Amino acid sequence: MSHAIRDLAPGDRPAAWQRALSETFVDLEVTVDQDRDQGRPWTGELTAQRLGALQIATEESGPGTVLRSARAVAADPRTHILVRRQLTGTALLLQDGRTAELSPGRTAFHDARRPFRIVFPERQRARILMVPRAVLRLEERHLHALTATVVDEAEGGAAALLLPLLDGLVDEVGRAGPVRREQLARAAAEILATVALDQAGRPPEPALWERITASLRTRLGEPGLTPRDIADQHAISLRYLHLLFQRHGTTVGAWLRTxxxxxxxxxxxxxxxxxxxxxxxxxxxxxxxxxxxxxxxxxxxxxxxxxxxxxxxxxxxxxxxxxxxxxxxxxxxxxxxxxxxxx
Missing domain, CATH: 1.10.10 (Arc Repressor Mutant, subunit A)
Incomplete structure (x- = not known):
């Protein structure tokens, strides 16, 4: 299934894009921002294929907003989980009082059972995987805690190993024969379930920061303490440890010295x-x-x-x-x- 919103008159494109997204995913409302799309007419392109329980789609569009309203939730019985993996550009995913800032390489889950909003400040491209909620094998409270939280392979954990593998599987789906495609789709769904389970059990970043710094205050007297020691203690990657301190305006060494x-x-x-x-x-x-x-x-x-x-x-x-x-x-x-x- 493919939708290319570029051959229509500019005034007809928003409605056509809304129909394409709603047919492919769940009922959505769409607004587009013509003026900020680098002076070009707004365009959008969507391709999707369904393989058993898994749907794989690639979406590219100019700036705008996608809304899953409370009215749409009440009228549309579909309650799938959508997983957005940003490929180019940026997006803001808002759900359950949280905002996930998505840049290339970052991923976030959102739940069609509750309202959500996605804002595109610039032209962007993303891969969206959609599965029935039962595939993730998570209790509702864990699903609620999972939405609009950033999954970043730089953070370590299961995501660092599994997201690149997921990308490879999805790319292979497009090249494989029918039987092989079904096998790859099942493997991709299992990877999504594992990533979701890991993310649902991971402390949110503020809690992780507090946990790490509280632990470090008890280890200030260790002259040989290294960032690798700290990352291993808290089961995160060394890269993510440095990124966490960078987000708080410092470095591991400077924080310890102070x-x-x-x-x-x-x-x-x-x-x-x-x-x-x-x-x-x-x-x-x-x-x-x-x-x-x-x-x-x-x-x-x-x-x-x-x-x-x-x-x-x-x-x-x-x-x-x-x-x-x-x-x-x-x-x-x-x-x-x-x-x-x-x-």
Whole structure:
């Protein structure tokens, strides 16, 4: 089945596109944005084939919006699950109070049983797989949690292994004979079910960020801690770990350095730690080089560790600083140097 909305008069194209999408998927309402389509008349193209329980479609269109309204849900008995895998351009999928920002390589599930909206800010192309909800073998509460969440192979987990395989299977469907096509379609449906199960059980990104950073706060004193250690602990790919920190405006190394300096600064200001050499405090919080710690501390806070300790002691209520064991530049005086040398 193929629909090409390019030979019609421009005014007839939105209605024709709406009919094509509604016949292929579920009842939908369509609006198109003629003005932003890079000065060209709006066009759309849709090809689809059904193989048993699985339907595979490729959709290309100019900017606009697709809406599955509450009225359409009530009037249309189809309750399939649709899986949108973005190939070019971008799309915003909104359902169940969430928004999935889809760029090439990203995938999201949406449920025809409830309203959804897809916004195309630019010309785009996507592959849409449609299956009966029973194929995914998920409880309704898990399906509800799955919709409009981004599945990205860069995030690791099952998606990193299975989405490229799914692409290969779908591409092979177009080249295979009838019997082989049915086999490939069944395999593709199983892959979709596995990806859905993995995604439904994956913590949402805010929860994952909180889990990772909470764990890291307990490991600040490990000088050999690496991004690979962190990624393995939380069962995500190294690439996704770096991407997660990038989305929060930092890097793994910078985040660790900042938290370690904060912890050391707090300990240096604590009266109960006044007897500890600065090198011992630095080592406790993951700094293997006292000189590197002193430089990093001064760059961050504008004072050497010794100056900060003395200032904190002078400002502490009811306390008077004793004679310092450290010089203003953080070097250990003779009385304490032996302690530092074996840290």
């Amino acid at each position: 938290r370690r300096l904060e912890a050391a600064r707090e300990e240096l200001a604590r009266p109960g730690s006044a007897h500890l050499p600065i090198a011992a405090v630095a080592a406790r919080w993951g700094f293997t080089s006292p000189s590197h710690f002193s430089r990093a501390f001064r760059e961050t806070y504008g004072l050497s560790p010794a100056q900060w300790r003395r200032t904190a002691a002078e400002n502490a209520p009811g306390t008077r600083p004793g004679p310092p064991n450290l010089s203003d530049d953080g070097r250990i005086e003779p009385m304490a140097r032996a302690t530092m040398e074996h840290v």
